[in-house]
Amino acid sequence: METNKLIALMPDLAVFIVVVDEGSYTAAAKKLNVTPSALSKQISRLETALSVKLLERTTRKLMISESGKRIYTQCTTMFDAAKKAIEISHSEPIVPAGMITVAAPKAFLSIVLQPLVTPFLTQYPDIQLKLKARDGEIDILKEGIDVVFRLTEKPSEDLVLKQIGKVDLMLCASPDYLALRGMPSTPLDLVDHDCLYLGETSTDNIWEFEQQQTRHRVTVSGRYAVNHSQMRLNGVKDNLGIGIFPDFVIKDALQQGSVIRVLPTWTIRGNYHGDIALQYAPTKFMPARLRAFIDYITANFNL
Known part of the structure; x- marks a missing residue:
């Protein structure tokens, strides 16, 4: 039998177990909170799918056929395994692994x-x-x-x-570079400086700045572009120009004084901000x- 058909039969097999255990459709229906006719339809559907008669109803009670007995045994094994799986999931400690x-x-x-x-x-x-x-x-x-x-x-x-x-994104440069080329006072001054950028796209040398209601988009240039932050920072330390970095990249260099922050009152918009x-x-x-x-x-x- 195909897996999808077998899965579809699982509810009917479970109902079959309850009907046999309770001894009647009425008792089983009460336990499952459904109507006896609904259970009868499920059993009929199961019998059709299995091509075998499972239950015989007499005037006094419900009788299980010989084939039904064998199928019931297999169903209870399946049902017990399912209950065991649920018990394991509830009882065993969940260890992160x-x-x-x-x-x-x-x-x-x-x-x-x-x-x-x-x-x-x-x-x-x-x-x-x-x-x-x-x-x-x-x-x-x-x-x-x-x-x-x-x-x-x-x-x-x-x-x-x-x-x-x-x-936050920050600009920085080495003390020697700034001593030689001067400290920019506005973002527009960056056009006269060597700047280090990523070089990944055609627009990542366009830097955006914001200060209250003032905004600037500045196209910068320089002789060195690299999309590796540590290499770019090393270039800044080696006096190659002004670089833009996430704050965590240059925190130690700022504390050590090997770089100085540039335009600290301006907010820089861009990736990694x-x-x-x-x-x-x-x-x-x-x-x-x-x-x-x-x-x-x-x-x-x-x-």
């Missing part, structure tokens, strides 16, 4: 998440963690990703959102491993 696949922007992954990996895996020895460095848009269902981190002002509306922080969004697909029954990861990140995230 299995694979979790996480995607995040490259710089965020290496600087912010990486320090949390070893403590998390130490605390949960039955979990395996697969990290993917991914910038840009991600279809987590298509790519088999459990959790995605986005740095954005517009989180995906189709996914569950947990906001765990905020990130806004909420730090932890997102995952909606689910009614979240796996214990995923819950453990989300709770751990939420409790230990510090940026």
Whole structure:
């Protein structure tokens, strides 16, 4: 018998067990809170599907046929296995275990998440963690990703959102570069400076600035473009120009004085600005491993 047909028969097989155990359609109907005629139709349907007579009704009682007895034995074995499966799901402790696949922007992954990996895996020895460095848009269902981190002002509306922080974009340059070329006083001054940008698209050298009601879109240029944040920061430290970075990338360099913030009173709009969004697909029954990861990140995230 085909699997889909077998699955369709499961409710009728379960009803057959109850009718036999109760000894009559009336008693079985009362137990299942349905009408006797509805149960009779289910048994008739089952007999037709199996091509065998299961029950004989006499004037006094309901009799089970020899074929019905053999089928009843197999049905009760199936029914007992189903009850056992439910008992296991209710009684056994749910231990976080299995694979979790996480995607995040490259710089965020290496600087912010990486320090949390070893403590998390130490605390949960039955979990395996697969990290993917991914910038840009991600279809987590298509790519088999459990959790995605986005740095954005517009989180995906189709996914569950947990906001765990905020990130700002900042400009910086080395002290030597600024001593030689001067400190820009407005975003428009950047056209006279060497600027380091990603070089990924034809528009990522167009930087957007906002200060109260004033907005500027500035097309910058420079001799060095690279879509790796640490390499771009090294270029800034080597006096190659002014770079734009998420704040967590340049925090240590600012504290050490190897770079100086440029135009600090201006807000920079663009990719990797806004909420730090932890997102995952909606689910009614979240796996214990995923819950453990989300709770751990939420409790230990510090940026």
